[in-house]
Amino acid sequence: MRILIISDIHANFVALESVMADAKGKYDAVWCLGDVVGYGPMPNECTQWVDELAEYVVIGNHDWAVLGRPGIDVDDFNPMAREAVLWTRGVLSAANRALLDSFPDVPVQPLEAPDLLLTHASPRQPVWEYVHTPTIALENFAWFDEKICLVGHTHKPAIYRWRLERAWDDTNNGEMSGAATVDHLPMQIGLPIALHVFDEQRLILNPGSVGQPRDNDPRAAYAILDTEQMTWQLFRVAYPIDLTQGQMRAVNLPRRLIDRLNYGW
Numbered sequence: 001m002r003i004l005i006i007s008d009i010h011a012n013f014v015a016l017e018s019v020m021a022d023a024k025g026k027y028d029a030v031w032c033l034g035d036v037v038g039y040g041p042m043p044n045e046c047t048q049w050v051d052e053l054a055e056y057v058v059i060g061n062h063d064w065a066v067l068g069r070p071g072i073d074v075d076d077f078n079p080m081a082r083e084a085v086l087w088t089r090g091v092l093s094a095a096n097r098a099l100l101d102s103f104p105d106v107p108v109q110p111l112e113a114p115d116l117l118l119t120h121a122s123p124r125q126p127v128w129e130y131v132h133t134p135t136i137a138l139e140n141f142a143w144f145d146e147k148i149c150l151v152g153h154t155h156k157p158a159i160y161r162w163r164l165e166r167a168w169d170d171t172n173n174g175e176m177s178g179a180a181t182v183d184h185l186p187m188q189i190g191l192p193i194a195l196h197v198f199d200e201q202r203l204i205l206n207p208g209s210v211g212q213p214r215d216n217d218p219r220a221a222y223a224i225l226d227t228e229q230m231t232w233q234l235f236r237v238a239y240p241i242d243l244t245q246g247q248m249r250a251v252n253l254p255r256r257l258i259d260r261l262n263y264g265w
């Protein structure tokens with residue numbers, strides 16, 4: 001099965017539509033890694049779309065903040081993100097709020113792919129932690145048993161590879177001992193990467209962000225995971241950023257949130 005993996009749409013419906021047009025014919029199912037709303041101008045459209053089209057979805061920290069769940073204080077957000085969260089609360093319909101509230105806040109293991117785990121942020125802290133260094137990734141590999149964990153939240157595409165090197169240990173009564181390492185693999189846009197996973201080699205994969213990329217590339221990001229061929233293919237698609245920016249201006253979202261879309265940070 002070919003799965004379209006999307007994350008961090010952040011109410012940017014124009015970017016989402018461009019991703020769907022670009023991905024047409026390349027996938028059989030859609031999985032979404034959360035942060036459907038927050039920052040962007042079209043939270044109702046994005047929530048409805050994800051509910052209708054994504055087979056699996058997990059909740060993100062911005063979704064959670066918009067819902068006002070206990071344990072998340074909107075004052076912990078930076079002032080612009082906070083303003084966008086409060087604006088989103090005001091415009092999200094009751095029906096869409098209920099949909100958002102129905103998305104799971106714990107990692108999801110797809111029925112058809114039990115060796116995969118989906119979470120917004122990290123396996124250790126599903127809604128909050130940023131997996132943005134090999135050291136943090138290494139710690140997180142201890143928090144799941146599946147071969148591959150899919151994460152979003154950083155808004156930067158990434159592949160972390162965990163490897164366990166086993167060796168005879170003479171100091172340990174001749175028992176085998178293992179040392180785990182994690183490295184950050186390079187990626188090329190559009191080029192399928194073969195996913196070699198087994199007990200001693202596992203992966204954390206991040207498709208980047210649809211609605212607010214932060215890797216200095218303003219194009220929307222998504223990935224195709226082929227669970228039969230066992231490949232991961234990252235794509236970027238240019239979208240009419242000015243349309244999203246016009247929608248944001250029309251509802252007075254913070255200027256800096258509007259400007260950052262041009263730069264991809």
Ligand code: ZN
Nearest residue numbers: 008035060153
């Ligand atoms: Zn996000």
